[in-house]
Amino acid sequence: xxxxxxxxxxxxxxxxxxxxxxxxxxxxxxxxxxxxxxxxxxxxxxxxxxxxxxxxxxxxxxxxxxxxxxxxxxxxxxxxxxxxxxxxxxxxxxxxxxxxxxxxxxxxxxxxxxxxxxxxxxxxxxxxxxxxxxxxxxxxxxxxxxxxxxxxxxxxxxxxxxxxxxxxxxxxxxxxxxxxxxxxxxxxxxxxxxxxxxxxxxxxxxxxxxxxxxxxxxxxxxxxxxxxxxxxxxxxxxxxxxxxxxxxxxxxxxxxxxxxxxxxxxxxxxxxxxxxxxxxxxxxxxxxxxxxxxxxxxxxxxxxxxxxxxxxxxxxxxxxxxxxxxxxxxxxxxxxxxxxxxxxxxxxxxxxxxxxxxxxxxxxxxxxxxxxxx
Numbered sequence: 001x002x003x004x005x006x007x008x009x010x011x012x013x014x015x016x017x018x019x020x021x022x023x024x025x026x027x028x029x030x031x032x033x034x035x036x037x038x039x040x041x042x043x044x045x046x047x048x049x050x051x052x053x054x055x056x057x058x059x060x061x062x063x064x065x066x067x068x069x070x071x072x073x074x075x076x077x078x079x080x081x082x083x084x085x086x087x088x089x090x091x092x093x094x095x096x097x098x099x100x101x102x103x104x105x106x107x108x109x110x111x112x113x114x115x116x117x118x119x120x121x122x123x124x125x126x127x128x129x130x131x132x133x134x135x136x137x138x139x140x141x142x143x144x145x146x147x148x149x150x151x152x153x154x155x156x157x158x159x160x161x162x163x164x165x166x167x168x169x170x171x172x173x174x175x176x177x178x179x180x181x182x183x184x185x186x187x188x189x190x191x192x193x194x195x196x197x198x199x200x201x202x203x204x205x206x207x208x209x210x211x212x213x214x215x216x217x218x219x220x221x222x223x224x225x226x227x228x229x230x231x232x233x234x235x236x237x238x239x240x241x242x243x244x245x246x247x248x249x250x251x252x253x254x255x256x257x258x259x260x261x262x263x264x265x266x267x268x269x270x271x272x273x274x275x276x277x278x279x280x281x282x283x284x285x286x287x288x289x290x291x292x293x294x295x296x297x298x299x300x301x302x303x304x305x306x307x308x309x310x311x312x313x314x315x316x317x318x319x320x321x322x323x324x325x326x327x328x329x330x331x332x333x334x335x336x337x338x339x340x341x342x343x344x345x346x347x348x349x350x351x352x353x354x355x356x357x358x359x360x361x362x363x364x365x366x367x368x369x370x371x372x373x374x
Contacts, residue, residue, distance in 0.1 A: 012266035013045035018252035023056030049079040062103035079113035116150040149357035152186040169199035197247035203240035206296030213323040219282030234265040242271035301352035343370035
């Protein structure tokens with residue numbers, strides 16, 4: 001399987017859903033420095049979408065990347081997201097607005113975003129795939145792919161109906177590998193069956209695999225002496241990158257420290273050893289006993305919430321209390337909901353569940369959170 005796309009360098013990508021300062025201009029100096037370090041280390045793949053950071057991700061890339069470097073120095077991925085088009089005629093104007101927002105004349109990769117059974121039918125109704133393939137013929141897209149959040153059977157259907165798809169972006173990390181909802185392993189196997197290179201998103205599960213509960217951390221602490229111990233994030237990245245067919249592993253790096261740590265791991269990449277894989281299994285077992293909410297803090301749910309509930313933040317409070325017995329979380333919960341947006345204010349409209357990539361029963365979980373903190 002040929003996974004050497006054009007000018008892409010390395011197999012480590014800069015995910016731009018979590019940028020310093022939320023993509024605000026005030027954080028441009030740090031973002032520029034991170035981009036410089038990333039390119040200097042030999043990597044050049046950047047991933048964004050129009051909805052990331054309320055539209056600020058694309059704009060930040062224009063200010064800090066595309067206006068500062070010649071087009072051949074980087075590969076840029078953007079996505080067609082449901083909600084920004086309602087018929088076939090809407091797609092091209094939206095696409096052109098994305099090119100303008102990013103400051104480029106073409107995208108190296110353009111993905112049909114967050115495909116699921118329902119969204120796939122919507123994209124087909126609007127002839128979104130056909131439009132993307134036409135834009136490729138016109139030279140405005142180099143490669144067409146999808147990002148995916150659903151069951152393996154749905155992915156198999158999409159790749160069977162549209163064999164022209166060149167790459168598939170999936171959620172893949174050691175916690176989701178055998179998860180009964182995310183089904184990372186089985187989704188990955190469908191990609192392999194169809195010979196599609198894989199882009200990994202959420203290799204660190206929205207940061208949840210960085211700060212571990214004590215019993216989970218103990219499984220990793222047996223591997224190295226304290227002074228020489230790699231970061232928890234490095235184990236997660238190496239797990240994801242160690243599988244065959246992994247074209248790209250994305251990391252959403254929100255600070256220079258994250259960037260430096262990730263570059264140390266991926267510049268001289270080494271797959272996990274058998275002993276390290278055994279330790280990872282110990283982390284998995286420890287997590288499964290915590291009854292945690294598997295939210296990755298993508299924040300897709302917050303924009304449409306009529307009650308303005310900061311759902312990922314409330315879930316994070318709950319998880320921290322469960323995993324670490326953190327006595328500060330009730331106070332943090334009160335601070336987050338002081339001016340409204342408590343878990344109990346949910347009106348059960350279901351908008352959050354319709355857009356959640358993890359297919360979480362958000363309304364039910366908010367009741368659990370309310371019971372814990374209110």
